[in-house]
Amino acid sequence: MILGIGIDLVELERLKTLLTDKFIDxxxxxLEKELYDNITNEQTKLEFFGGRFAxxxxIFKAISKGHGKTNYKDFSILKDENGKPYVHTDYFKQGEVIHISITHTKHYASSYCVIEKV
Structure with a gap:
């Protein structure tokens, strides 16, 4: 059974103006910060950050919780051995699965999330 669906689109140029050490932290x-810090190309860094933000x-939209009820750091967006993104978190109950997809171009990052009870 699907418990929630969420989607987000981020304009990278707009995000670039907000990209401070405080916002990144x-x-x-x-885990994500370690990956981010190892990226040397600035455009790739922006796309990585934009993908995680989106x-x-x-995820927030899929769980129907606004900011304040969850925290950005409650979720780590990582990649498996095939490069597929997955969510590492202790937020969900046993039997709840989160599916995530991320895409980005030079100008935008987008993500789609489905939360499922199995």
Missing amino acids: RLLSD AKEA
Whole structure:
């Protein structure tokens, strides 16, 4: 049974103006921050950050909880051995599965999230 669906689209140029150390630390988990810090290309860094921001916003929409009830750092968006994104979190109950997809171009990042009870 599907418990929630969320989608988000981020304009990277707009996000670039907000990209401060404080905002990065507020949004990225320690695991994500380590990956982010190892990226040397600035455009790739922006796309990585934009993808994580869009993914977490999509998650918030899927769980129908606004900011304040959950935290960006409650969720780490990581990749499996095939490069497929997945969500690492302790937020969900046993039997709840979260599916996430992220895409980005030079100008936009987007994410789609489905939460399912199995």
